Amino acid sequence: xxxxxxxxxxxxxxxxxxxxxxxxxxxxxAALDELLATPQSAQAALQYGTTQGYAPLREKLLARVTxxxxxxxxxxxxxxxxxxxxxxxxxxxxLVSELLLDPGDYVLTEAPSYFVYQAALASLGVRTLSVPxxxxxxxxxxxxxxxxQLERAGELDRLRLIYVCDYFQNPSGLSLSLGRRHRLLELVxxxxxxxxxxxxxxxxxxxxxxxxxxxxxxxxxxxxxxxVILGLSFSKSFAPGLKTGYGLLPRELVAxxxxxxxxxxxxxNNLTQHLLDRVLASGAYDRQVAALRQVYAAxxxxxxGALAREFSDWPDVRWTRPTGGLYVxxxxxxxxxxxxxxxxxxxxxxxxxxxxxxxxxxxxxxxSPVPTNEARLSFGIVKPDQIxxxxxxLARAARAHDHEADSAAAKSQPILM
Amino acid sequence: xxxxxxxxxxxxxxxxxxxxxxxxxxxxxAALDELLATPQSAQAALQYGTTQGYAPLREKLLARVTxxxxxxxxxxxxxxxxxxxxxxxxxxxxLVSELLLDPGDYVLTEAPSYFVYQAALASLGVRTLSVPxxxxxxxxxxxxxxxxQLERAGELDRLRLIYVCDYFQNPSGLSLSLGRRHRLLELVxxxxxxxxxxxxxxxxxxxxxxxxxxxxxxxxxxxxxxxVILGLSFSKSFAPGLKTGYGLLPRELVAxxxxxxxxxxxxxNNLTQHLLDRVLASGAYDRQVAALRQVYAAxxxxxxGALAREFSDWPDVRWTRPTGGLYVxxxxxxxxxxxxxxxxxxxxxxxxxxxxxxxxxxxxxxxSPVPTNEARLSFGIVKPDQIxxxxxxLARAARAHDHEADSAAAKSQPILM
Numbered sequence: 001x002x003x004x005x006x007x008x009x010x011x012x013x014x015x016x017x018x019x020x021x022x023x024x025x026x027x028x029x030a031a032l033d034e035l036l037a038t039p040q041s042a043q044a045a046l047q048y049g050t051t052q053g054y055a056p057l058r059e060k061l062l063a064r065v066t067x068x069x070x071x072x073x074x075x076x077x078x079x080x081x082x083x084x085x086x087x088x089x090x091x092x093x094x095l096v097s098e099l100l101l102d103p104g105d106y107v108l109t110e111a112p113s114y115f116v117y118q119a120a121l122a123s124l125g126v127r128t129l130s131v132p133x134x135x136x137x138x139x140x141x142x143x144x145x146x147x148x149q150l151e152r153a154g155e156l157d158r159l160r161l162i163y164v165c166d167y168f169q170n171p172s173g174l175s176l177s178l179g180r181r182h183r184l185l186e187l188v189x190x191x192x193x194x195x196x197x198x199x200x201x202x203x204x205x206x207x208x209x210x211x212x213x214x215x216x217x218x219x220x221x222x223x224x225x226x227x228v229i230l231g232l233s234f235s236k237s238f239a240p241g242l243k244t245g246y247g248l249l250p251r252e253l254v255a256x257x258x259x260x261x262x263x264x265x266x267x268x269n270n271l272t273q274h275l276l277d278r279v280l281a282s283g284a285y286d287r288q289v290a291a292l293r294q295v296y297a298a299x300x301x302x303x304x305g306a307l308a309r310e311f312s313d314w315p316d317v318r319w320t321r322p323t324g325g326l327y328v329x330x331x332x333x334x335x336x337x338x339x340x341x342x343x344x345x346x347x348x349x350x351x352x353x354x355x356x357x358x359x360x361x362x363x364x365x366x367x368s369p370v371p372t373n374e375a376r377l378s379f380g381i382v383k384p385d386q387i388x389x390x391x392x393x394l395a396r397a398a399r400a401h402d403h404e405a406d407s408a409a410a411k412s413q414p415i416l417m
Numbered sequence: 418x419x420x421x422x423x424x425x426x427x428x429x430x431x432x433x434x435x436x437x438x439x440x441x442x443x444x445x446x447a448a449l450d451e452l453l454a455t456p457q458s459a460q461a462a463l464q465y466g467t468t469q470g471y472a473p474l475r476e477k478l479l480a481r482v483t484x485x486x487x488x489x490x491x492x493x494x495x496x497x498x499x500x501x502x503x504x505x506x507x508x509x510x511x512l513v514s515e516l517l518l519d520p521g522d523y524v525l526t527e528a529p530s531y532f533v534y535q536a537a538l539a540s541l542g543v544r545t546l547s548v549p550x551x552x553x554x555x556x557x558x559x560x561x562x563x564x565x566q567l568e569r570a571g572e573l574d575r576l577r578l579i580y581v582c583d584y585f586q587n588p589s590g591l592s593l594s595l596g597r598r599h600r601l602l603e604l605v606x607x608x609x610x611x612x613x614x615x616x617x618x619x620x621x622x623x624x625x626x627x628x629x630x631x632x633x634x635x636x637x638x639x640x641x642x643x644x645v646i647l648g649l650s651f652s653k654s655f656a657p658g659l660k661t662g663y664g665l666l667p668r669e670l671v672a673x674x675x676x677x678x679x680x681x682x683x684x685x686n687n688l689t690q691h692l693l694d695r696v697l698a699s700g701a702y703d704r705q706v707a708a709l710r711q712v713y714a715a716x717x718x719x720x721x722g723a724l725a726r727e728f729s730d731w732p733d734v735r736w737t738r739p740t741g742g743l744y745v746x747x748x749x750x751x752x753x754x755x756x757x758x759x760x761x762x763x764x765x766x767x768x769x770x771x772x773x774x775x776x777x778x779x780x781x782x783x784x785s786p787v788p789t790n791e792a793r794l795s796f797g798i799v800k801p802d803q804i805x806x807x808x809x810x811l812a813r814a815a816r817a818h819d820h821e822a823d824s825a826a827a828k829s830q831p832i833l834m
Contacts, residue, residue, distance in 0.1 A: 017465055025459035028688075032449050042442035046658035048434055087504050087682040094681050120680035241463035241687035263537035264511050265504040269686040270658035271445075 011390040014354035016170070017381035018326070022295045023239055027284040031275050041274065049270030051262045053085025053246070057277040061085075061246050064280070065232065068206065069220035077225040082249050084257060087268045089204050089233035089245030094120050095260050096200060096229055097161065099253065101126045106159040108146065110138045111368050112329075112361035114170045114202065117163065121363075128363040135320075137176030138164055140183040147191045156191060162199050166218065167206040168325025171361045171376035175323070181218050188227050198250070199228045205325040207237040207289050210297035212323030219248060226250050234276060236326070237289050242272045296326065299379040299387060303328055306391035314398070319377075326380040329358070336373040336401065343404040348397035353390045428807040431771035433587070433743070434798035439712045440656055444701040448692050458691070466687030468679045470502025470663070474694040478502075478663050481697070482649065485623065486637035494642040499666050501674060504685045506621050506650035506662030511537050512677050513617060513646055514578065516670065518543045523576040525563065527555045528785050529746075529778035531587045531619065534580065538780075545780040552737075554593030555581055557600040564608045573608060579616050583635065584623040585742025588778045588793035592740070598635050605644050615667070616645045622742040624654040624706050627714035629740030636665060643667050651693060653743070654706050659689045713743065716796040716804060720745055723808035731815070736794075743797040746775070753790040753818065760821040765814035770807045 036042045052058070058080040066073050073079060086092040101107065103125030109118070111130035121128050131143045143162075150156045164184070166176035176184070188197045201218045219230040233245040249257060261267075279285045304321060307328070311317045316333035338344050339357045348355060358374025382390060453459045469475070475497040483490050490496060503509040518524065520542030526535070528547035538545050548560045560579075567573045581601070583593035593601070605614045618635045636647040650662035666674060678684075696702045721738060724745070728734045733750035755761050756774045765772060775791025799807060 020460040020464055021456075023460050023463040025453045025456070025463060028463065029450065029453040029459075032453075033446065036442045036446040036449075039438075039442070042446075043437040043440050046440040046442060046445065046656040047437055048652075048657040049660075087685065091682045116683065123676065123680045235465075239463040239688075240465040241691075243466075243682070243684065243686040243688075259540070263540045264681065265508045265660070266533065267660065268504065269660040269689055271656075271660075271689065272686055274658075 010349075010352045010354060011382060011386045011393065012354045013377040013379070013382055013390055013394070014356045015381050016326070016378060018236060018240055019292070019295055019299070020381060021383075022292055023241075024279075024284070024288045027279055027288055028239065028242075028275065031278040031282065031284060035274055035278055045271045045274035047270070049267045049273060051258050051267045053083070053268065054270065054273040054277060055080065057085065057273050057280070058083040058246075060277060060280045061232075062248070065217075065219075065230065065248055069216050071220055075223070076220055077223060078248060082225065082251055082254055084247050084249060084254065084261065085268055085273055086245045086247060086261070087265065088235055088240075088243045089202065089231045089247075090116065090120075091261075091264075091268070092231045092245050092247040093117050093200065093202065095257060095264065096231075096247070096253075097121060097124055097126070099256055099260055100160045100198060104158065106150070106155065108143070108159065108162045109363060110164060110169065111363065111365065112171050112358060112374070113163070113363060114165050115361050117202075118363050128365060130363050130365040130368045132368070133169070133172060133174060135174060136180055137166060137169070137174055138180065138184065140180045140187065143184070144187055147187060151191065157194050159191075159197055160195065162188060162197060163202065164199065164218070165202040165204070167203050167215070168208065168322050168327070170205070170325070171327050171356065171358070172329040173320045173322030173325050173327045174329070175215060176218075178215055181215065181221060185218055185221050185227060192227070196227065198253075201228055201230045203230060204233045204236055204245075206232065208292060208296060208326070209324035210293055210300065229253065237292065238276075238279070238285060242269075242276065244268065244272050244276060296379065299382070299384055300328070302384055302387040303377065303379045303391065306388045310391045310395035311398075317398075326378050328377045328379070330375045330377060331358075331371075332373040332375075332398070334371075334373055336398075338375045339372045342372070342401065344397050344401035347400035347404075348394060351393035351397045351400075353393035353397065355394065427766075427769045427771060428799060428803045428810065429771045430794040430796070430799055430807050430811070431773045432798050433795060435653060435657055435743070436709070436712055436716070436797060438800075439709055440658075441696075441701070441705045444696055444705055445656065445659075445692065448695040448699065448701060452691055452695055462688045462691035464687070466684045466690060468675050468684045470500070470685065471687065471690040471694060472497065474502065474690050474697070475500040475663075477694060477697045478649075479665070482634075482636075482647065482665055486633050488637055492640070493637055494640060495665060499642065499668060499671055501664050501666060501671065501678065502685055502690055503662045503664060503678070504682065505652055505657075505660045506619065506648045506664075507533065507537075508678075508681075508685070509648045509662050509664040510534050510580075510617065510619065512674060512681065513648075513664070513670075514538060514541055514543070516673055516677055517577045517615060521575065523567070523572065525560070525576065525579045526780060527581060527586065528780065528782070529588050529775060529791070530580070530780060531582050532778050534619075535780050545782060547780050547782040547785045549785070550586070550589060550591060552591060553597055554583060554586070554591055555597065555601065557597045557604065560601065561604055564604060568608065574611050576608075576614055577612065579605065579614060580619065581616065581635070582619040582621070584620050584632070585625065585739050585744070587622070587742070588744050588773065588775070589746040590737045590739030590742050590744045591746070592632060593635075595632055598632065598638060602635055602638050602644060609644070613644065615670075618645055618647045620647060621650045621653055621662075623649065625709060625713060625743070626741035627710055627717065646670065654709065655693075655696070655702060659686075659693065661685065661689050661693060713796065716799070716801055717745070719801055719804040720794065720796045720808065723805045727808045727812035728815075734815075743795050745794045745796070747792045747794060748775075748788075749790040749792075749815070751788075751790055753815075755792045756789045759789070759818065761814050761818035764817035764821075765811060768810035768814045768817075770810035770814065772811065
């Protein structure tokens with residue numbers, strides 16, 4: 001296995017990395033040259049910054065977030081004081097969780113969900129419950145039922161947070177529909193009895209939208225800025241190496257969040273914040289996002305086309321057709337095993353292709369089944385000219401699975417009888 | 418007060434910032450140009466990095482740390498696998514503390530000590546005990562007594578960490594002597610009975626040494642790499658805006674530390690790590706450190722000279738004469754009050770100079786007295802041509818204190834009688 005992974009011929013549809021060739025080295029270089037050429041701006045960027053983040057950048061981030069929703073900051077009852085800059089959106093997710101959750105508290109997430117955040121929650125001793133998704137995102141009827149169960153069990157006050165990745169979700173590529181956005185917020189308001197339940201809206205992929213309708217953020221529906229923590233990131237839409245994310249927080253959370261961040265690092269990388277302030281001001285960021293949309297839409301189309309061709313004789317295999325983001329979610333027939341113990345994964349490694357077994361994206365909610373017949377495919381870092389070959393290898397591995405499963409069934413028959 | 422603070426004429430000897438004019442904008446710009454000019458290196462720097470940090474950088478950091486002590490990595494039983502890159506040394510201090518300490522555990526620190534870390538410890542629910550310093554740094558006889566007290570009270574197993582800023586300490590400017598370095602390590606080994614006690618050696622100021630003897634790190638005396646967590650930073654010796662620190666950890670702590678950092682941010686800013694790798698390789702870092710030594714030594718001399726002149730008729734006022742770092746510690750007569758409730762602080766603000774009241778640098782150890790007659794002066798960000806004026810203002814504020822204290826005593830006499 002290790003030997004195969006080190007094989008340089010291996011194509012990864014597993015890695016959550018972004019496209020390397022479209023990384024904005026020219027834009028970053030130009031902005032840094034400008035920034036460092038003038039003593040005053042160079043000194044400001046190389047000196048200590050603040051825990052909350054560079055104020056002109058926070059103003060631009062707020063303007064951008066509200067513009068995406070076609071609203072003013074007044075409409076959304078927010079100001080730059082409600083914006084915090086973080087070391088990637090991971091730090092936002094982690095510190096918000098550390099702030100709101102005590103060991104034993106509940107978080108509700110989608111099933112499947114973003115696995116890196118699940119690991120962080122587990123480390124905090126938090127219990128994670130999950131609600132299934134369908135093509136419209138988190139099933140809000142199931143959510144309502146779950147909230148009702150918690151209430152009847154007298155445990156509603158242990159639920160502090162509902163986490164949703166609501167734009168082109170990692171891992172499924174699906175988005176939360178408009179109706180369900182309203183419904184989710186309504187449910188949170190209704191069930192916030194003794195303590196407020198917050199929605200942690202992870203919109204990391206929002207700007208990577210290729211086609212399909214635009215959706216307002218849940219944050220934009222929360223006109224009192226009371227229930228929704230909105231998280232965004234430059235990692236997907238610009239460059240992950242800059243490790244810069246940001247959050248728009250309900251006013252009451254800002255001060256305690258900053259105390260926590262003050263202890264953690266008293267401020268993220270300052271040079272990068274000054275750099276991002278420039279690329280936002282100059283329009284370089286917008287140009288990069290527009291370019292990335294072309295790049296990823298083309299790669300998505302290549303991936304979807306290859307899946308249609310290579311799995312044309314597999315009527316039971318289905319996959320999502322995302323209108324943004326970096327992921328396609330594949331569902332095999334119910335008895336198919338994509339997991340690390342099944343026959344497909346080693347066959348895929350042998351063929352020279354990697355994917356993420358779907359089961360890794362499910363939390364350990366004892367009330368929710370964990371399907372073992374799914375896979376996450378990413379068209380992030382894979383080169384366009386390797387996509388077809390990757391999917392051919394995947395199909396060969398899937399056939400090897402079926403072959404092995406058949407012969408295993410044949411072998412085991414005497415024992416079963 | 419607020420009005421005075423916003424006074425642009427105010428000179429700050431309080432801020433822990435670094436000298437602005439010597440920030441390495443040319444070196445940073447040149448290294449970034451080089452880095453971003455080649456697609457391969459640009460892509461590597463703008464893509465995701467790893468949680469532990471860029472491997473070539475970790476190799477160089479290790480080589481640098483061991484060279485400072487005139488040893489090889491084999492002598493110190495360390496490898497690049499024991500190096501972690503962090504978002505400033507603050508993140509190292511915080512994550513190490515989060516890793517090792519449960520609420521109610523003890524940390525032993527110097528009195529006075531670095532106040533930002535004290536705030537982080539308080540947020541973790543940790544109890545902090547302190548040991549006084551003298552001109553040789555932490556008093557190890559007092560430390561031994563304290564350890565003995567904990568042992569007799571059956572609480573030794575709640576002590577996990579001893580924190581020392583052992584080079585040109587923030588706030589005192591004093592260093593831990595060689596004899597006491599050996600003694601501290603010996604005490605930690607001796608008192609590590611059921612659980613290991615770790616030394617957190619904060620060497621953030623080590624490379625800012627101007628004159629006086631060099632001292633080996635405590636880490637270099639711990640030849641089994643078992644007891645000492647060594648923390649360093651580029652913030653003081655290069656540029657705080659890059660927000661990059663690093664640690665050299667005992668082997669057994671590396672994996673749990675990385676799990677924690679993985680949850681927190683799964684890696685610090687990657688572009689900056691690639692940048693620092695270049696400035697270390699090119700010699701630009703060494704040149705910058707050499708230049709900073711000149712800059713700060715000159716500013717220190719201006720500050721010490723001004724103190725000698727302005728306080729020449731104050732026989733009771735004493736101050737440290739640091740051979741490195743950014744701080745001078747001033748001790749007034751025992752009845753003098755430098756604190757926020759005393760008469761000197763508002764007088765200083767009115768005169769247009771800021772300092773850090775010494776009492777802010779003491780932890781809330783109920784067994785240790787908190788002197789109120791001390792002050793931290795920093796020669797970090799103050800411009801050379803403002804140092805004399807700052808000290809003149811400070812002396813005027815001190816005279817105002819004495820005047821007001823006298824008249825308060827006069828006024829209060831009838832009540833006292």
